[in-house]
Amino acid sequence: MKENSKKRLARRAGGAALALYRFFILAGFSVIILYPVLYAVSLAVRPAQDLYDPLVILIPRHFTWDNIKNALSYLNYAEAFPNSLVLVTVSTFLQVCSCALVGYGLARYKFRGSKLIFAMVILTIVVPPQTTIIPNYMSFRYFDPLGLVSLWNLITGQSVNINLINNNLSFYLPAVLGMGIRSGIIIFIFRQFFRGMPKDLEEAAYIDGCGPVRCFFRIMLPNASAGLLTATLFSVVWYWNDYVYTSNYLGATHTVMNELYRLYDNIGHIMEYDMNTSPYEGILLLQAGVLLAILPPLIMYIFLQRYFVESVERSGIVG
Template sequence: MKASLKTNGRISASAALQAVTRWYESYNPVDKVKHWLWIIIRAILLIGICFIILYPIITKVSLAFRDKQDMFDSTVVWLPRNFTLDNIKLIFGYLNYTEAVTNTFFLSLTTSVLQLISCALAGYGFARLKFRGSGILFGVVIFTIVVPPQTIMVPTYLHYRFFDVFGLYGLFTGEPGVNLLESFWPFFISSALAMGLKNGLYIFIFRQFFRSLPKDLEEAAYVDGAGILKTFWRVMLPNAVPAIATVMLFSFIWQWNDSYFVNIFAPNTTLLSRMLDLLPGAIRPEYVGGISHTSLYLNTGTLMGILPIFILYLFAQRYFVESVERTGLVG
């Protein structure tokens, strides 16, 4: 092309004219306008959607660091005029924050690990082990997703209030059962037996993921002499990292935010969700000019409740997005 444009080191006038003509013919101002218009509209939509999603968080952050005087200042919208940490210090004591976060983290992490193990085994069994009635049992698993937990509240409460295994405890001791309430044992037992919070969904995720893996992996393991459990542990589970990440994050976050089962099994335990439920009654309202400062404290408490989850998401969001895409939960 350079040879065609140059003649003895100079650009040929005809070649330059042809190049300009081709550029002019390919240039379509209408297409350019459409292209940039679509970019502007898309940017406005994304910014608007992000603002709608982040608006509650932004509001809570603004109120958490706002002094009481700013409640009467109409010029204060987002940025506090009088920055203060008094709201956080006050709510820190109301929530018994250190103990509540420690207990909630321990409970959420332990139940997540137990649910991960039990649901992975159940999902692998439904995906790879064919037996009579497996379809009916899997239908029951799906049914547990749509059944509200309130419908089985009474038998669940009585089960752990008088906990017994096949009546053996009552047979040997004469007592009606062991009281497991006001402890974490109801959460641990339910999670270990794949009957905890949202376990039906976790089993479904593992089943769908294990079904997508090629059977050649299992057949090769069987040829090498591995059994079902060894194949699951050494071959299938290492390839299920996306499903593991999804279940682990879902399980941890849902248990962290759960207040229903916490109020049933451990109504007097210091857990963050329970302390947040008690926060409105614990706050002593202060009225100045007919306006209460309670909203400052409630928004601060909510912000402190979601702060650990927000920090966790900052470090795990890449793995979470990848795991959700690979497990087929989108689309």
């Protein structure tokens, strides 16, 4: 009896020690992840006098909303936010739809060259976007699908030029064709997810008279909610945070990221001439702008993080 009680106490002590160890590990990771966000909030709501106080680290002595108000003004947030919202929403919808079709085709249909196509999809993940900016810019600046515009000009003797720069179509067209921002990763997500779904679903649908297209939209896609959520969240974050493409293709359009980088470039001039303060205090205004820029995807993730983690586990990204 004494030996059994000792074993039970040892197991309980071991379990308590393991739980305490996991608590400290998770607490440490939480601090590492959350500290930059909390510090950004602290800078955004503190006045300039607290910036020079060495005793103020995370919790300001005084609170002010002036930094947020100024950031809203300099970011043109009332105009930039709706523009970014429309761009991200439409681009994400088109990208998820097209990539789901491509991923399903690569997962379920075996045809000559399918492995080569999938290898090219993986290659788009590896190739940095900076290498394709100039060719894509020229394609959108002188948009000529299949040479039809050049043929029209040759036949009619006119000089027609279609310019898609500073037009949302420069984002919508690649998205609907499965070549949007990091579409290769989204195609890979759908391919892995559809490969893990049982083929019995499709066979039963074919027996009931469903064709391939109807089977995809009526059977496979509704059962791929986890993969859809993962792809949608990834796509939203990538389109929202993108600056490389938006600055080149939509440079004249007021989007949140474009305005944030304009604020960063002009922060010294703003603080010295507009506000008549030290340029060093511009860190408060700039941090408030960064907080406003990351706030929409952060709020979205807070409400959807549980479903996101579950969908990532089921979509084949981990492991």
